[in-house]
Structures are given as structure tokens and as C-alpha cells.
Amino acid sequence: MNRQSPGSSYRARLYDGRKVWVNGRDVADVPNHPAFKGTVDTVASLIDLQEQPETRDALTFTSPATGKRVNAAFLVPYGKEDILHRHEAFRIWSDATFGMMSRISEYSRSLLTGWYASRNRLGGASDHFADKITRYFEQSRDLDWMSTTAFHDPQIDRSKGPSDSPDPDAYLRIVKETSDGIWVRGAKMVATAAPYVDEIFIYPFHRRSSEDLLYSSMFAVSAGAPGLHLVCREPFASEQPEEHPLSSRYDEMDAVLIFDDVFVPWERVFIKNDPEAIWKMRMDPAVVALSQHQTVVRLISKLEFVTAVGHEVATTIGVTHHLHVQEKLGELLVQLSTIKSLLAVSEELAKPDADTGVWLPAIEPLTTARNLGSRYYPRAIGILQHICAGGLMQTPSTLAELDGPLGPLLQKYYRGASSPAKERVRLFKLAWDLIASPLGSRHELYEIFYSGDPVRAYAAQYLGYDQTRLTDPVWKLIGQPLNEVSAR
Structure with a gap:
């Protein structure tokens, strides 16, 4: 029996029961729906480049765990040559889509690689961040998971923060905890490419205050998680590549994620109720x-x-x-x-x-x-x-x-x-x-x-x-002592 190509394996993973909503309807067949087919075909073709002789070495490296070739976005750079390897891999995928697809996982995979590289200095006191992110990183790398991010809160009333909102569900929050994990409720935007990926990283983009503990967690969720709804904007996809050469291939789709009491196991909860740990991770x-x-x-x-x-x-x-x-x-x-x-x-x-x-x-x-x-x-x-x-x-x-x-x-x-x-x-x-x-x-x-x-x-x-690199020479020129400048 012929082995399934990486692109075909990727397509098969999209049939995981995910709830993708377009024009008020739940899309059962994402890979073949007119709103998504052109982009799915594009992503699958990019993934298949990882096995083409002329691009394999640039797009991949050898996994230390399995000995198999894996995507170079997961390469932790331990020398300048690794940075240049990552650059070349990014360039090949970017050039293949003329830079029109910004969330074909290379950004989120780079975030994940950064979390893994800094695992021993990130996370809260009781989050076990290093162990969790190591396991998740290795699984993502070796299974070639596609991913994206959703950072932002819905634009309901930006004059109020999470703690001031009269509706506790206006912001994504933990509503229940058990020995197995957490349940979350609320929404996040904008999840670009969410209908096409395996995994989505969730955390607040802006700094939270100490009063917003319940809204300050970081976790990963499967796009097909029960209770998760991916509500898409109007599709811009075209089925006429000759007339619309970009719209027929590169409509990444943007979605609002609605969490209707979604379960997240502890292994995927990387930081819980800790705004300072979230901000440290962000920076x-x-x-x-x-x-x-x-x-x-x-x-x-x-x-x-x-x-x-x-x-x-x-x-x-x-x-x-x-x-x-x-x-x-x-x-x-x-x-x-x-x-x-x-x-x-x-x-x-x-x-x-x-x-x-x-x-x-x-x-x-x-x-x-x-x-x-x-x-x-x-x-x-x-x-x-x-x-x-x-x-x-x-x-x-x-x-x-x-x-x-x-x-x-x-x-x-x-x-x-x-x-x-x-x-x-x-x-x-x-x-x-x-x-x-x-x-x-x-x-x-x-x-x-x-x-x-x-x-x-x-x-x-x-x-x-x-700023002192700029201002010190100025004050030196006009004769004011540097210690007086410091005291200003």
C-alpha cells in the first residue's frame, strides 16, 4: 500500500468534527467546501514540499527523537547557521504564496519554539511549564501539527477591562476546574487560518492587571475540541483561478473562536491565572x-x-x-x-x-x-x-x-x-x-x-x-553634567 503523502495526511486531519461556521451553517467538509478548498490545496502543496528533493533539506531538519525529517520552524538555533536555515525555510514557503499567507503555522511554530527554548525561565511557580511545553513541542514537531493563535478579546466595550465588565463571559475565562483539567468559556479573536489548522494557542495579548487572574491563562486547544465554534467572516475565496488568481488560492480566513464550556486537559494548560507570567512569556x-x-x-x-x-x-x-x-x-x-x-x-x-x-x-x-x-x-x-x-x-x-x-x-x-x-x-x-x-x-x-x-x-x-545612548552626547556637548541629567 502506498504511503500517504504529508499533504494528504494533513487533509485527513481536518475531518475531526470541528465546528466551522460559514454563512450561518456548520461546514462538515472543510477541505472541499468552496470557501476553503483553494486554501487547503495551497497548504497541502506547501507541506508536500517538505519531501521534494529540491526543497527537503531547506524546509526540514532531523528530529532528535525520531530521526525523521521535520519542519525547520521547530529548529532551535544553536548557531548562526541554524538562523539562516530557518530563514531559508520561511522564504521558500513565503515565496510560494507571494507573502499572502501569514498564518501558515510558521509564526505560531516559531512562538512555540521560543517557549521551548526558554522553558526553564517561563511559567508560574506551580505551572510545570518546562515539562508541559517540552512534551507539547516535541509532539507538535514530530506530528507536523499546523497551528495558529488567538490573542485578542472581542470588541464589545473597550472602555472596560475584564474585571470591570458587567458580563463575566465577555472575556475568555476558566469556569470550572477538576483533577483532569479546566473548562473555559468566552471568546477570542482574530484566529486567522483557524479552519485549516490542528492546534490553536490561546492567551491574552495585552498586559492584564492583578485583578484579572481568571482571565490570564495560556493553553493550547485542538481546532476540533467539543464546544469550540469557529465563526468565520464572509469568504473571499473564488472558484475561478484565472479571474481571481489570489482569492482562489490564498484566502486564509479569519475567525472568532467561541468557547462554549470547552475542556482543556492540564497537560495543555501552560500558565494558569498568572498575568505576570503571561507577560513575561510575551516579552x-x-x-x-x-x-x-x-x-x-x-x-x-x-x-x-x-x-x-x-x-x-x-x-x-x-x-x-x-x-x-x-x-x-x-x-x-x-x-x-x-x-x-x-x-x-x-x-x-x-x-x-x-x-x-x-x-x-x-x-x-x-x-x-x-x-x-x-x-x-x-x-x-x-x-x-x-x-x-x-x-x-x-x-x-x-x-x-x-x-x-x-x-x-x-x-x-x-x-x-x-x-x-x-x-x-x-x-x-x-x-x-x-x-x-x-x-x-x-x-x-x-x-x-x-x-x-x-x-x-x-x-x-x-x-x-x-534613550541615554542618544541624550548623553547632547548633554555632554552643552556642558551639563551627566549626574544632573540623571536627576532630572
């Missing part, structure tokens, strides 16, 4: 560095894609000789070069963590790149809009029309400067899908808030910076 250097490293690699793939589309559109319609177009295309290249340089610097400045010996890329350039991404991507899409201009609306409803009764006329008036009509129309349909389709609009919004509120992110970078 841990290994967790931050390894996860941000992946996000920046993916951002480069996406900016490269926008730049390539912009160049091809400008060339196709013959406007590359205009200075203002050259300036716009140059700005796209400046964006791309800036993020690439920051990534290269972070890897060049990598060094071992003092406590664990795990090698980490430098966090500051990664944080800078991540924060720039929230502004670069909307700007890049705006540039692409200006280059395409009215041509975005100058496309026939379907490509088939070019071969229909009006074909000869359409071939004449839809052609490009040096390209036939069909080639030009294909390109502009791609540009429309990237810029103006529901999927394209979703991506612009997503990149702005990819790492949370961008205002908070910029402010956090300022607050976390060693």
Missing part, C-alpha cells in the same frame, strides 16, 4: 526574536510581489519612461531594500542568549522592520493603485470574452504596449485581486494591524529604547 527574548524573524521574512516576499506587479504593469502599459512613475517604482524598491537590510543586520548581529545558549537574531532591527511594515504595505498598495490607474477598471468581465464574438475587437483595444490582450488582462486581474478585491482590502487592513495596534507598537519601541 521573552527568544519568543520575540524567533517569531519576528519569520514575520520579516514573509514581509519581504510580499513587498517583492507588489514591486514586481508594479513594474510589470508600468512596463505593459508603457509608462516606465515617466519620471513620476520611476519615482514610485523606486520607492517600492527603497521599501524592499530597507526591510531586507534590517533582516540582514538582525542576522549578522545574532548572538547566543546568556541564559539558554540559544542563538537569536537581534531584536531591534526586526522590531523596526515589523513596525515599518504596518506603514509600508498600505503605501505600496497606494503606489500600485496610482500606477494602474483607470486600467484596473478596463478589463472584460472574463478572460473567455477575448475568444468570444467580440474577440477581434477586444484583442485590439485591450492589448498592452508590447503584450497581447490576454497577457495584459491577466496582469490587471491579478493587480485588481491584490488591490481592490475583498481579499486585497483585507490584506491591507491585516498588515496595518498585523502585530497589534501600530500606535502602541511604535510607542513601545520608543519606550523600550535606551
Whole structure:
């Protein structure tokens, strides 16, 4: 009997009784539902790359437990060469989807790898964090589990925190404990890719106060856990890859998770009722560095894609000789070069963590790149809009029309400067899908808030910076003693 391919094994795992809700209906067959099929096919093809001769070594490494090849996102870096190995693995998957899929597990797997790397310094006093996360990490690695995250609370009333809310179920909380585990009730958002994954990591993104103990836990839950409902937004998926080349393949889907008294065994409860332990985990250097490293690699793939589309559109319609177009295309290249340089610097400045010996890329350039991404991507899409201009609306409803009764006329008036009509129309349909389709609009919004509120992110970078490195030379220049500055 032929062995099942990794991609086929992944598809089979999606039939686990998960409750995925779309348009008010429970989807029984996720892999073949029109809202999900294109994306499931994409994820399965990525997983199968792990066994292709030309990509296997870059995408995988040998598990120390089983001797089998496993995904490189689980590689704990003990040297710069391991960081570069992780980079190359991230790049291959990101390039394969043009950076359009941000939650195909590499981000959450990097978080998990960071938790494992720092296991002996994380968790509360009685959580047994190190033992639990070790077992969970090894199981995830060797079974090739796909995963995602859900950090945020529903937008009900943001003027009130968990302890102040008149509805105790407005925030996810523990409602019952037994010797076997906990039961949780409430909701979390936004679980991108939740319908497609095996596992979901749950914990609060923002810092909780000491009054919010019941809302300050961290655990992992199976996407098919009884009582868990995955409520999806409107699908943007298309069943017409020629007309919608992105929407037909890369609609990751976003979902709100509703926990209707979901049981979580103690083995999967990593931190319980401990806001300080949660925050320490969130800010841990290994967790931050390894996860941000992946996000920046993916951002480069996406900016490269926008730049390539912009160049091809400008060339196709013959406007590359205009200075203002050259300036716009140059700005796209400046964006791309800036993020690439920051990534290269972070890897060049990598060094071992003092406590664990795990090698980490430098966090500051990664944080800078991540924060720039929230502004670069909307700007890049705006540039692409200006280059395409009215041509975005100058496309026939379907490509088939070019071969229909009006074909000869359409071939004449839809052609490009040096390209036939069909080639030009294909390109502009791609540009429309990237810029103006529901999927394209979703991506612009997503990149702005990819790492949370961008205002908070910029402010956090300022607050976390060693400001005396900047100010001490200034005060030295104007003659004020440094001890007086310190006393200010």
C-alpha cells in the first residue's frame, strides 16, 4: 500500500468534527467546501514540499527523537547557521504564496519554539511549564501539527477591562476546574487560518492587571475540541483561478473562536491565572526574536510581489519612461531594500542568549522592520493603485470574452504596449485581486494591524529604547553634567 503523502495526511486531519461556521451553517467538509478548498490545496502543496528533493533539506531538519525529517520552524538555533536555515525555510514557503499567507503555522511554530527554548525561565511557580511545553513541542514537531493563535478579546466595550465588565463571559475565562483539567468559556479573536489548522494557542495579548487572574491563562486547544465554534467572516475565496488568481488560492480566513464550556486537559494548560507570567512569556527574548524573524521574512516576499506587479504593469502599459512613475517604482524598491537590510543586520548581529545558549537574531532591527511594515504595505498598495490607474477598471468581465464574438475587437483595444490582450488582462486581474478585491482590502487592513495596534507598537519601541545612548552626547556637548541629567 502506498504511503500517504504529508499533504494528504494533513487533509485527513481536518475531518475531526470541528465546528466551522460559514454563512450561518456548520461546514462538515472543510477541505472541499468552496470557501476553503483553494486554501487547503495551497497548504497541502506547501507541506508536500517538505519531501521534494529540491526543497527537503531547506524546509526540514532531523528530529532528535525520531530521526525523521521535520519542519525547520521547530529548529532551535544553536548557531548562526541554524538562523539562516530557518530563514531559508520561511522564504521558500513565503515565496510560494507571494507573502499572502501569514498564518501558515510558521509564526505560531516559531512562538512555540521560543517557549521551548526558554522553558526553564517561563511559567508560574506551580505551572510545570518546562515539562508541559517540552512534551507539547516535541509532539507538535514530530506530528507536523499546523497551528495558529488567538490573542485578542472581542470588541464589545473597550472602555472596560475584564474585571470591570458587567458580563463575566465577555472575556475568555476558566469556569470550572477538576483533577483532569479546566473548562473555559468566552471568546477570542482574530484566529486567522483557524479552519485549516490542528492546534490553536490561546492567551491574552495585552498586559492584564492583578485583578484579572481568571482571565490570564495560556493553553493550547485542538481546532476540533467539543464546544469550540469557529465563526468565520464572509469568504473571499473564488472558484475561478484565472479571474481571481489570489482569492482562489490564498484566502486564509479569519475567525472568532467561541468557547462554549470547552475542556482543556492540564497537560495543555501552560500558565494558569498568572498575568505576570503571561507577560513575561510575551516579552521573552527568544519568543520575540524567533517569531519576528519569520514575520520579516514573509514581509519581504510580499513587498517583492507588489514591486514586481508594479513594474510589470508600468512596463505593459508603457509608462516606465515617466519620471513620476520611476519615482514610485523606486520607492517600492527603497521599501524592499530597507526591510531586507534590517533582516540582514538582525542576522549578522545574532548572538547566543546568556541564559539558554540559544542563538537569536537581534531584536531591534526586526522590531523596526515589523513596525515599518504596518506603514509600508498600505503605501505600496497606494503606489500600485496610482500606477494602474483607470486600467484596473478596463478589463472584460472574463478572460473567455477575448475568444468570444467580440474577440477581434477586444484583442485590439485591450492589448498592452508590447503584450497581447490576454497577457495584459491577466496582469490587471491579478493587480485588481491584490488591490481592490475583498481579499486585497483585507490584506491591507491585516498588515496595518498585523502585530497589534501600530500606535502602541511604535510607542513601545520608543519606550523600550535606551534613550541615554542618544541624550548623553547632547548633554555632554552643552556642558551639563551627566549626574544632573540623571536627576532630572
